[in-house]
Amino acid sequence: MDHSTTRLAVSTVIFALRPEDGGTPSLWTPFVLRTRQPHLDQWALPGGWLPDGEDLDAAAARTLAETTGLHPSFLEQLYTFGRVDRSPTERVVSVAYTALVRSDEVERAAPGENVRWFRADALPRLAFDHNAIVDYAVQRLRTKVEYAHIAHTFLGQTFTLSQLRSVHEAILGHALDAANFRRSVATSPDLIETGEVLTGTPHRPPKLFRYRTAESSRS
Amino acid sequence: MDHSTTRLAVSTVIFALRPEDGGTPSLWTPFVLRTRQPHLDQWALPGGWLPDGEDLDAAAARTLAETTGLHPSFLEQLYTFGRVDRSPTERVVSVAYTALVRSDEVERAAPGENVRWFRADALPRLAFDHNAIVDYAVQRLRTKVEYAHIAHTFLGQTFTLSQLRSVHEAILGHALDAANFRRSVATSPDLIETGEVLTGTPHRPPKLFRYRTAESSRS
DNA sequence: ACAAAAGTGTTGCCGATACACCCATGC
DNA sequence: GCATGGGTGTATCGGCAACACTTTTGT
Incomplete structure (x- = not known):
């Protein structure tokens, strides 16, 4: 049997919220500096080749941890990009994932030498078709x-x-609108009041909530 | 460079409407009888291996035409299934597509010896994880x-x-509800009255509509 | 007391549903 | 003219946006 030369990769668009200098938070995503051709020295999505024995989800989780040191609280498949000409040197089909990480996760993780965060709405020119992938991820x-x-x-x-x-x-x-937002999320029975409040704020202490998880709803 | 043994395939869930015996139409999808191991003699989604030089969409369109003789009026990527154990003999990652075909297309197309249609809500046990793929396609x-x-x-x-x-x-x-359905689709400016009516019905002749396409809306 | 965020109440609008009703055609 | 599906009118209900208002804390 002759082999295909098409290679399968996994790439992940990682989103985190980072407070603008003293202002309201905004969406940021990390990229990795390419150390090889093609697109040497351009920023690219974290990712890697898919090993024969690893599930797609697992490969996404592993490669994003290896390159950025992050452990996402949410990870799901986004879309598969496979245009013949999306890499100039070889045929690569990339299964793209979306990951969400908590802000404290970002602080805790080792920054990584070749990793840099950019605002999701102000990206540089990325390697391959990664600009299109990020735009699609933001939209979704x-x-x-x-x-x-x-x-x-x-x-x-x-x-x-x-x-x-x-x-x-x-x-x-x-x-x-704060009042309407409150009501719109309150319609969900999965949003649970913990009974505690957050103290230390300069004003009225807000109630703390959590979401019901599979574990917290057992029996 | 050592090669991966993972292979990339494209599979398509094809939907068409077929009138139940004298009644209201329902959703049907065609399957192909497998002539090889694994899952010999089981029904499987139309599809095939992804050639190195072909785009994913093109491969989906080509393989579905080759196996069923159909030409879809709608084709879009659904999801990529890649679990390590989804094929018992080798690692296969399948990019699944959804296709919609017109009823007259189905009549016109050569039936195909090993092709059989099933109601989408009453499927037999299919090869691989194809039952899950179809269920997901129906849901979407x-x-x-x-x-x-x-x-x-x-x-x-x-x-x-x-x-x-x-x-x-x-x-x-x-x-x-016929009245409300009419209004709900009429809100779209892309739904256009042709000015003609369908004659030959036993009752009041209904107006004919069409949808504005990229071509029909040129200037 | 005052500022500011947390949280509640109230109103008006809009879209969807239910269903009564009229219209046009073949037979 | 009558049966039948095509098509219109209309009342009601529920959700949501807007925004006035009350509550609770730190300073």
């Missing part, structure tokens, strides 16, 4: 945050509704 | 038909609103 994240409960994966186990709203605002790129 | 089709204008791709260039409604009903699996 925007639509998905409005109907799926994923925003809290940017936060800790417990969070205030202001924090959750601020996540939505950063993703959508515009402000939301 | 149901949600997508409610917000995207894709139902008309099951019909001809022009169609009555009853026909379009009947497509929605077949996909969703339940009846819709």
Whole structure:
């Protein structure tokens, strides 16, 4: 049997929220400096080749940990990019993933020499078709945050509704009415009041919430 | 450079509407009888290996035409299935596609010796993980038909609103209010009245509509 | 007391549903 | 003219955006 020369890769668009200098947080994503041709010295999505014995999800999780040191709280397949001409030197089909990581995760992780974060809405020219991949990921994240409960994966186990709203605002790129936002998320039975409040704020202490997980809903 | 043994395939879930014996139409999908191991003599999705020089979309269109003789009016990537154990003999990553074909297309196409159609909601045990793939495709089709204008791709260039409604009903699996359905699709500026009516019906002749395409909207 | 964020109440609008009703054609 | 599907009108309901208002804390 003759072999195909097409190679299979996995790439991940990682999103984190980083507070603008003293202001409201915004979406950032990390890239890795390429140390080889093609596209030497350009920024590229974290990723790598798919090993024969590894599931796609596992490969995405592993390669993103290896290159950035991060452990995502959310990881899902985005789309598979396979145009013949997307790499100038060989045929590469890339299964792209979207990952969300908590801000404290980003602080804790080793920065990595060749890793750099950019604002998702102000990217440099990336290697291959990675600009298109990131744009598509941003678009999907925007639509998905409005109907799926994923925003809290940017936060800790417990969070205030202001924090959750601020996540939505950063993703959508515009402000939301605090009162209506509260009601819209409160419709979900999976949003649970912990009974505790966050102290140390200069004003009225907000209640802390958490999302019901598979584990927390056992029996 | 040592080669990976992982192989890349493309598979397509093809949907068409077929009138139940004298009744309302329902969703059907064609499968191909496997003539080799593994899963010899089981039904499998139309598809094939991805050639080195062919785009994913093109490979999906070509393989589905080769096996079933069909030419879809709609084709889009669904999801990539890559679990290590999804094939018992070798590692295969499959990029799955969804295709919609018009009923008259199905009539016209050569049936194919090893091709058989099944109701999408009453499938036999298929080869590999193809049952899961079809189920996922049905689920996605149901949600997508409610917000995207894709139902008309099951019909001809022009169609009555009853026909379009009947497509929605077949996909969703339940009846819709004719009056409200009419209004809900009429909100789209892309739905255009042709000015003609369909004659030969036993009752009041319905108006014929078409959807504005990229070509029909040129200046 | 005051500022500011947390949280509640109220109103108006808009889209979707339910369903009554009229229209046009073949028979 | 009558049966039948095509097509229109309309009342009601529920969700959501806007925004006024009350509550609770730190300073």
